[in-house]
Amino acid sequence: MSHRSPVRTDRKVSVLVLIAVGALLSGCGRTTTAPAEDEAGDDAAAIEPEPATLSFGERRARREHGRQLYVAECSGCHGERGLGDGPAAEAIDPKPRNLVREPFKFRSTASRKPPVHADIVETISRGMPGSAMPAFEFLTEEERGLLAEHVMYLARIDTAPVSELMPIGAETPATNDSVERGHAVYKRLECHMCHGEDGHGDGPSAPTLKDEQGRKIEARDFRLGLFRRGRTAAELYRTFETGIDGTSMPSYSGNYTNAEAWDLARYILSLPTAPAAPPTDAVAHGRQIVEEKQCFACHVIEGRGGVVGPSLDVSAKKLRFDWIKTFLEDPRAAGAIYPFRPYRMPDLGLEADEIEAVLALLAEVAGREYPEAPEPVPAIDPDVAAAGTLFYVIKCAECHNLGSVIPTPLAKQQGPDLINVSQRLRFDWIADWVANPLSVYPGTAMVDTNLTDEEIEGVRAFLWKTSTEAASH
Numbered sequence: 001m002s003h004r005s006p007v008r009t010d011r012k013v014s015v016l017v018l019i020a021v022g023a024l025l026s027g028c029g030r031t032t033t034a035p036a037e038d039e040a041g042d043d044a045a046a047i048e049p050e051p052a053t054l055s056f057g058e059r060r061a062r063r064e065h066g067r068q069l070y071v072a073e074c075s076g077c078h079g080e081r082g083l084g085d086g087p088a089a090e091a092i093d094p095k096p097r098n099l100v101r102e103p104f105k106f107r108s109t110a111s112r113k114p115p116v117h118a119d120i121v122e123t124i125s126r127g128m129p130g131s132a133m134p135a136f137e138f139l140t141e142e143e144r145g146l147l148a149e150h151v152m153y154l155a156r157i158d159t160a161p162v163s164e165l166m167p168i169g170a171e172t173p174a175t176n177d178s179v180e181r182g183h184a185v186y187k188r189l190e191c192h193m194c195h196g197e198d199g200h201g202d203g204p205s206a207p208t209l210k211d212e213q214g215r216k217i218e219a220r221d222f223r224l225g226l227f228r229r230g231r232t233a234a235e236l237y238r239t240f241e242t243g244i245d246g247t248s249m250p251s252y253s254g255n256y257t258n259a260e261a262w263d264l265a266r267y268i269l270s271l272p273t274a275p276a277a278p279p280t281d282a283v284a285h286g287r288q289i290v291e292e293k294q295c296f297a298c299h300v301i302e303g304r305g306g307v308v309g310p311s312l313d314v315s316a317k318k319l320r321f322d323w324i325k326t327f328l329e330d331p332r333a334a335g336a337i338y339p340f341r342p343y344r345m346p347d348l349g350l351e352a353d354e355i356e357a358v359l360a361l362l363a364e365v366a367g368r369e370y371p372e373a374p375e376p377v378p379a380i381d382p383d384v385a386a387a388g389t390l391f392y393v394i395k396c397a398e399c400h401n402l403g404s405v406i407p408t409p410l411a412k413q414q415g416p417d418l419i420n421v422s423q424r425l426r427f428d429w430i431a432d433w434v435a436n437p438l439s440v441y442p443g444t445a446m447v448d449t450n451l452t453d454e455e456i457e458g459v460r461a462f463l464w465k466t467s468t469e470a471a472s473h
């Protein structure tokens with residue numbers, strides 16, 4: 001494979017290279033800045049689909065932006081063409097929607113009609129609680145609008161306004177007997193056949209339910225308190241008004257008065273939910289979070305899961321806990337980590353205690369203590385680091401950026417920027433990794449560079465020193 005790189009891989013270049021590196025090092029700086037969050041659009045009253053007045057060029061740029069966002073945020077599950085066949089699909093149930101062929105469950109339009117732009121923006125913003133579909137509230141409104149447009153493009157839905165909207169009636173005042181009347185409507189319309197007498201999702205028809213693809217589905221257990229469309233009376237009303245297309249849940253439009261529909265929603269919301277208290281054991285709590293947030297859709301953890309993101313069994317051994325904590329607090333702050341991965345980590349909005357529990361689980365997986373004693377600050381011998389510089393340039397720079405110290409213009413299998421190693425990685429791990437990447441992470445694109453232990457020590461010292469200096473600037 002040929003590519004243009006300023007770095008030749010024979011040792012004759014040493015003198016020239018060292019001069020060049022020296023020049024670069026003197027201008028050392030930290031360049032991995034987070035992409036600025038553009039919050040500007042967030043005040044907009046509503047997210048509108050593509051305006052009709054755009055020029056051809058503007059329209060094309062806009063669509064390309066939407067497509068790129070979709071690839072990074074959605075294609076890991078929904079597949080690049082929206083066929084529901086991304087690399088995470090295997091690991092999760094319910095399956096990611098085939099946006100091209102399967103109907104949309106949550107619309108403000110009549111049964112069997114396509115959703116409107118605003119419906120899809122809502123789904124993207126809220127996510128689908130109880131499924132792997134994350135909430136993308138952390139993206140700007142403009143980005144969510146573009147994503148919804150791309151979904152409509154994939155699903156071949158016209159973005160022009162439609163006339164099949166099914167408005168729900170104005171909310172009626174709740175009275176003392178609202179819930180009781182709602183319960184009566186629930187029985188009259190035979191919701192219990194699927195959802196059960198007490199809303200546990202265990203009605204007589206429940207065991208036989210399948211979706212239109214023939215996959216087994218569950219009538220929602222209202223006692224879990226998780227509603228894919230959101231947990232408000234208006235959203236529930238909209239759901240039994242429009243039905244959940246693609247499943248056995250029909251539209252009940254016309255079978256109740258407006259007041260009855262509000263009362264029915266209030267009845268469902270009145271059912272007590274018993275959220276199990278999180279386990280007191282932190283590792284067990286961590287496992288529960290991995291289940292709830294479906295981390296395994298994208299990551300291998302404890303030996304199972306998808307390949308959208310890196311194996312957490314490997315990352316648990318390689319990363320500093322303080323780095324993981326900062327990352328999970330705001331996964332987007334540091335910019336993209338692995339350039340060869342087309343996907344990004346969603347901000348799952350983990351709470352502080354949830355992050356602690358995940359860290360405890362990762363420690364268990366890696367055989368580390370948590371909390372553990374602070375990583376010792378390695379003493380770097382400047383001569384060893386200086387000797388390592390050349391090996392870095394010859395053996396590593398072709399695939400790794402080092403901030404602006406040694407940029408890699410064109411890499412075939414580019415690895416992470418190494419300017420952050422001293423904040424991100426464990427010192428000991430680096431040597432094990434460089435000595436034998438394939439035994440640390442089978443299948444990795446990082447190659448064995450055939451360095452001696454001493455040379456590796458030099459490279460690591462050079463990296464650590466450069467990274468520490470960049471961080472203190």
Ligand code: HEC
Pocket residue numbers: 070073074075076077078088092094095096097099103104105106107120123124128131132133134136147148151228297
């Ligand atoms: C981790 C996997 C995952 C990711 C990432 C993901 N989705 Fe989903 N998505 C799902 C699953 C699973 C469902 C189906 C849930 C269900 O049927 O209850 C779904 C359903 C949907 C639906 C159908 C909604 C309906 O009314 O039926 C849309 C639209 C959608 N996703 C869009 C997106 C977009 C846009 C993105 C990126 C911004 C995205 N998804 C990212 C897993 C994912």
Ligand code: HEC
Pocket residue numbers: 105186189190191192193194195205209217218219220226227228229230236239240244247248249250252264268
């Ligand atoms: C034939 C079976 C069946 C009947 C009858 C039925 N449902 Fe459902 N319902 C389902 C299934 C299946 C789902 C889950 C669909 C999915 O998201 O995959 C569901 C989901 C729901 C949800 C969850 C929506 C969300 O946001 O997650 C609500 C609320 C609901 N049903 C209310 C009702 C009410 C009220 C009635 C009676 C008027 C009713 N259902 C009758 C099968 C049924």
Ligand code: HEC
Pocket residue numbers: 076289290293294295296297298299308309310312315319324327335336337338339341343344345346348358
């Ligand atoms: C939709 C897919 C997806 C889901 C769900 C997901 N992640 Fe990630 N995660 C990624 C991707 C992709 C990356 C790599 C990001 C990059 O290269 O910028 C990542 C990176 C990480 C990293 C950094 C690893 C490293 O080696 O740098 C950690 C830690 C992590 N995820 C933890 C979690 C946890 C914990 C959960 C569940 C609570 C989770 N992830 C859920 C896709 C996902």
Ligand code: HEC
Pocket residue numbers: 310340391392395396397398399400413414415416417418421424425430433434441443444445446447449451459460
């Ligand atoms: C052929 C390209 C290639 C070469 C040459 C290469 N690497 Fe890598 N390196 C990678 C890739 C790709 C990854 C990401 C591996 C993964 O997670 O699967 C990586 C990961 C790393 C990591 C972990 C970085 C992180 O933040 O997660 C370190 C450290 C590293 N390499 C050091 C080196 C050193 C030191 C050398 C030279 C001795 C080197 N690499 C040579 C491709 C390369």
